[in-house]
Amino acid sequence: MRAxxxxxxxxxxxxxxxxxxxxxxxxxxxxxxxxxSDLQWFFAExxxxxxxxxxxxxxxxxxxxxxxxxxxxxxVCDTAGAIVRARDWQRTQLLPPMLLLSxxxxxxxxxxxxxxxxxxxxxxxxxxxxxxxxAKL
Amino acid sequence: MTYLLDKKNVLSELWKxxxxxxxxxxxxxxxxxxxxxxxxxxxxxxxxKPEKPKRRPPNLREEVKRAMSKKAGAALVDxxxxxxxxx
Numbered sequence: 001m002r003a004x005x006x007x008x009x010x011x012x013x014x015x016x017x018x019x020x021x022x023x024x025x026x027x028x029x030x031x032x033x034x035x036x037s038d039l040q041w042f043f044a045e046x047x048x049x050x051x052x053x054x055x056x057x058x059x060x061x062x063x064x065x066x067x068x069x070x071x072x073x074x075x076v077c078d079t080a081g082a083i084v085r086a087r088d089w090q091r092t093q094l095l096p097p098m099l100l101l102s103x104x105x106x107x108x109x110x111x112x113x114x115x116x117x118x119x120x121x122x123x124x125x126x127x128x129x130x131x132x133x134x135a136k137l
Numbered sequence: 138m139t140y141l142l143d144k145k146n147v148l149s150e151l152w153k154x155x156x157x158x159x160x161x162x163x164x165x166x167x168x169x170x171x172x173x174x175x176x177x178x179x180x181x182x183x184x185x186k187p188e189k190p191k192r193r194p195p196n197l198r199e200e201v202k203r204a205m206s207k208k209a210g211a212a213l214v215d216x217x218x219x220x221x222x223x224x
């Protein structure tokens with residue numbers, strides 16, 4: 001199996017939010033490294049670096065801890081292929097680009113599971129045959 | 138190739154100028170039987186366990202909890218996602 005995170009789920013791992021308990025439970029249950037694309041990490045890191053708050057700094061430090069401890073792995077994905085897939089989807093579902101891309105990147109990286117708390121991204125990922133985690137919101 | 142090298146080594150051990158020819162033949166027969174069995178005799182009786190993934194530090198979840206309040210963390214996640222969606 002290969003579990004792919006959307007950006008929101010990843011942020012819940014590194015910042016204390018309503019989904020954080022569930023996110024860590026899912027991670028513990030799976031017991032293996034979760035996958036994030038370099039594109040998602042680029043956007044998340046860029047945003048956190050531009051935020052002056054102490055919480056953002058802590059989140060960046062915790063993200064590094066997650067990578068160092070192999071809780072999450074950032075990998076190079078077929079971004080061009082994912083954009084093609086996302087463009088197909090956006091003809092019928094008008095959603096923000098990163099949301100479409102997260103699901104498309106999961107598909108293009110041969111993932112089997114999609115970890116997300118966003119019902120919009122979950123709907124697309126499910127239609128592409130990915131198993132959703134958590135199973136229910 | 139490995140078998141031939143092993144056989145050569147064993148033969149050199151078996152054969153001594155003073156070795157009785159019958160005893161040498163028995164040794165050779167034993168060697169052939171072992172070769173037919175392959176490596177099964179030296180294999181572990183129980184299947185090998187798959188390699189465990191790298192151990193996670195149990196306190197990473199606790200570190201997140203200690204790093205910020207739930208209110209501040211939730212606001213950070215919300216702000217960050219909204220900003221990414223808007224870009």
